[in-house]
Amino acid sequence: MANPKKTPEQKEYEKLEKKHEVKRPIWRNCLTAFWVGGLFCVVGQAITYFYIYFFNFTEKTASNPTVATMIFLSMVLTGFGIYDHIGQFAGAGSAVPVTGFGNAVISAAIEHRTEGFVLGVGSNMFKLAGSVILFGVFSAFVVSLVKTILSYWGG
């Protein structure tokens, strides 16, 4: 990776530029991420109860259809061009829940529809979500490895 040392001139400019730069409103972002993310969870909880009340799901098993429903909802919102506006407003609040994953998949799929189904949608659908899957699986592997070793030692 090219990361040469900055010249004094560049450093000086960086300082000058920083004065003009508008900072990310971190506190506002955290706050909105918190309550919008919370709102997503309220919806998810409502769907969970829906499945518990009206279908034969327990608290344990209801999470699967709930996740599927949430992803479906986020895909519909993405398709209608609403989710990216929620994303700009809520930031991590809409990116971190599973709906953000759905959005990453479907937005890429929509985007590459113009290159056809196989080379467009097929090969690009997971270009954003792919790394989530890879590192999700990998970190799960590492964690379970650590757990297995520790519990083996711990008896």
Added chain:
Amino acid sequence: MNEAAAVSHDDGEEREKAEQMKEAALSMKEMKNVCLVKGKKQTVLAFQVYHRHRFRMEKIQKDLSEEMKKRFPDEKITVSYDFKIFLETSRLIHKIRSGTISGEKAEKEIGRIVRLNNEKT
């Protein structure tokens, strides 16, 4: 309903035992609601805790389960915090009390609820 117990085949002895089980469960300080149906073969016990104890629900379920095993070593008791199990158990209690379900059917229903509880994701 804070607490309720019912039995599939009502005779004095069975009912007495069901009430004892319920009281034993309620004696834990975290218990808010307890629903219990005792059948001939097995018993299902669903509970809800006060909200502040929700994070420890798994532990409470384990403790209660062990406690029940100690106090009633001859009984086969399924203990669950699952909301769905609670819902189904209390529905069954209503049916038994209103007399719309036979003893045989209630016994089967208990079996169904226990199987539901054992379902993995």
Added chain:
Amino acid sequence: MRKGEQTWEFENEPAIIATGVTGGPFEARGRLAEDFDILHDDLWIKEQSYEKAHQRLIEEAVQAALEKAGLRKEDIHFFIAGDLINQLSPTNFAARSYGIPYFGIFSACATSMEGLALAANILNHGNAEYIVTGAASHNGAVERQFRYPTEYGGQKPPTAQWTVTGAGFAVLSSKRANYPNEPVVSRATIGKVIDMGMNDPFNMGGAMAPAAAETIFAHFQDTGLDPAYYDLIVTGDLGKIGRSTALELLEKKGIKLTEKQFQDCGLLIYREDQPVQAGASGAASSATVIYGHLLKLMKKGAIQRMLCVATGALLSPLTVQQKETIPCIAHAVAIERKPGRMH
């Protein structure tokens, strides 16, 4: 004629005889909507892909410019244009449908002024009579190439800028005498690539400001003009952050400009309430605002002399991921109104 280090003076004064400007839905809701010749209410422009829509924008803008000039495509000797997409395909494909001898050029968002400078230079030396030049960009096509899919819900920081959907083209003529009342291109300063070590692709204004300041400084150095000579010095797409940074850089170099005199196309095109963060960007930002809005003001007499400085960030998605810094460039072209002066 070359003057000083990096400036051309066009003593034969090639004239900008007509312009054609097209835009998308976001521009239609912007502040300068009435300065566009054609506005589309859909990003797809009824095409199969964003890239085709991009090509349509270019074709329509060229067509509008030709119609206003009263010329046929056979009259045009050269076509000099560019955009931001890989291999310039939208512009190349548009050039295919016109069949005019063609230069495809790339200076990112500075393409518009690079084209204008080159066109004026060719005309000035009598190597052509009519040239069409301009630049275009398409929000959807650019976003998907440089950033994320358009519907992806990532949060953009307040330093980010919004790529303009549009195309701005101008017809230039060497026959100054035939067009006595049209604005002329009098000088151009070709910029050097400047890299101040900025590497945030969501803060292009901050990266491009030094290039703009450098080129403006060189322009006054080479020409010996006083900054007050120009009614307006307008940058292409510096945005809020880039503009105020450039203003300070210029002041440090001894060039004092008033807030009113130093404007930015990226801040003119949209309304305050449009969610564009720091302003507009893209090759079409300078092209549409200069060829649409500002030349109209000039014809009305509101502006006599302006210096158009288009700035470009020469990054690619690859260099961003490889953590390279962002090299930037700026080209300045002076457009003046000299009515009634015959040659």
